[in-house]
Amino acid sequence: xxxxxxxxxxxxxxxxxxxxxxxxxxxxxxxxxxxxxxxxxxxxxxxxxxxxxxxxxxxxxxxxxxxxxxxxxxxxxxxxxxxxxxxxxxxxxxxxxxxxxxxxxxxxxxxxxxxxxxxxxxxxxxxxxxxxxxxxxxxxxxxxxxxxxxxxxxxxxxxxxxxxxxxxxxxxxxxxxxxxxxxxxxxxxxxxxxxxxxxxxxxxxxxxxxxxxxxxxxxxxxxxxxxxxxxxxxxxxxxxxxxxxxxxxxxxxxxxxxxxxxxxxxxxxxxxxxxxxxxxxxxxxxxxxxxxxxxxxxxxxxxxxxxxxxxxxxxxxxxxxxxxxxxxxxxxxxxxxxxxxxxxxxxxxxxxxxxxxxxxxxxxxxxxxxxxxxxxxxxxxxx
Numbered sequence: 546x547x548x549x550x551x552x553x554x555x556x557x558x559x560x561x562x563x564x565x566x567x568x569x570x571x572x573x574x575x576x577x578x579x580x581x582x583x584x585x586x587x588x589x590x591x592x593x594x595x596x597x598x599x600x601x602x603x604x605x606x607x608x609x610x611x612x613x614x615x616x617x618x619x620x621x622x623x624x625x626x627x628x629x630x631x632x633x634x635x636x637x638x639x640x641x642x643x644x645x646x647x648x649x650x651x652x653x654x655x656x657x658x659x660x661x662x663x664x665x666x667x668x669x670x671x672x673x674x675x676x677x678x679x680x681x682x683x684x685x686x687x688x689x690x691x692x693x694x695x696x697x698x699x700x701x702x703x704x705x706x707x708x709x710x711x712x713x714x715x716x717x718x719x720x721x722x723x724x725x726x727x728x729x730x731x732x733x734x735x736x737x738x739x740x741x742x743x744x745x746x747x748x749x750x751x752x753x754x755x756x757x758x759x760x761x762x763x764x765x766x767x768x769x770x771x772x773x774x775x776x777x778x779x780x781x782x783x784x785x786x787x788x789x790x791x792x793x794x795x796x797x798x799x800x801x802x803x804x805x806x807x808x809x810x811x812x813x814x815x816x817x818x819x820x821x822x823x824x825x826x827x828x829x830x831x832x833x834x835x836x837x838x839x840x841x842x843x844x845x846x847x848x849x850x851x852x853x854x855x856x857x858x859x860x861x862x863x864x865x866x867x868x869x870x871x872x873x874x875x876x877x878x879x880x881x882x883x884x885x886x887x888x889x890x891x892x893x894x895x896x897x898x899x900x901x902x903x904x905x906x907x908x909x910x911x912x913x914x915x916x917x918x919x920x921x922x923x924x925x926x927x928x
Contacts (some may be wrong), residue, residue: 731751757802767813
């Protein structure tokens with residue numbers, strides 16, 4: 546168990562970005578601990594009549610195994626890797642509050658439990674995205690969207706994201722961090738994938754609202770000097786939000802708020818790159834993409850892009866199997882941000898996106914990482 550604890554700490558050692566093929570990455574070390582756990586049988590619950598059951602520290606086993614499980618699910622999504630763990634092979638029970646006997650860690654233990662549940666859904670999303678990446682018209686994963694909505698609505702009041710007002714009175718760093726992967730996965734499943742004729746993904750309204758909520762979360766963390774507590778994957782979270790906000794930047798009544806949110810994300814990644822090389826990749830990508838998003842007036846003769854229906858929700862509802870996208874955001878109000886105030890208050894205007902605006906080859910989605918010394922075509926934004 547001591548060795549497993551030590552290996553778990555290597556998750557925080559990431560001297561090179563994942564676009565370079567190497568063995569000093571979170572993906573590598575997470576895979577190592579998973580294999581060690583499987584070899585020791587930690588992924589399986591000891592039977593009630595096991596002769597050594599009373600001597601086994603089941604609480605520590607659960608904390609180690611489910612930490613590795615959650616980390617692996619997150620990495621599978623952000624690095625477009627296949628999931629290593631098959632949940633059907635695991636019989637170890639999920640973590641409970643009893644696994645955190647120290648009264649001082651009970652609160653963090655509860656957050657950990659909900660984090661593991663969220664990452665289980667994220668793993669399903671990663672599998673779905675990986676298996677439909679070559680499809681020309683993938684169906685919307687409505688069943689996964691409903692699981693995400695159920696997760697956020699199952700949170701007890703004290704774990705809900707407190708960003709309903711224009712300033713955060715009650716701040717808990719771990720609760721804010723808990724919602725970062727949640728917001729990121731909402732963005733991922735609500736981006737219309739890029740293609741040869743559409744270099745950048747198009748963001749549907751839920752992606753834009755999730756992105757502005759993420760900017761608000763990062764603003765709260767930045768204002769309290771908390772970036773030093775963030776994981777390396779936070780750069781990817783910010784990157785997903787950045788892509789969605791690029792769309793909002795083009796829309797007249799969203800552009801001012803989107804620009805402010807992009808400032809926050811850029812500052813966050815600038816601070817993160819002092820600790821994590823991956824964040825430096827995102828920072829340079831932000832710098833290349835953002836100035837070019839200021840575009841001239843669109844030719845009146847040009848056909849508009851797909852209508853997203855923020856006013857009546859018709860466009861999104863047709864795509865999302867009738868899911869009410871505001872259900873993703875029980876914590877958001879018009880006071881959350883400028884962009885949120887525009888999206889959550891009914892408007893007569895509709896959102897239109899024009900593919901040709903992003904037709905410039907310099908804005909190719911994969912070029913965000915062109916400056917990296919890469920030995921493969923790995924792409925943090927492969928979806």
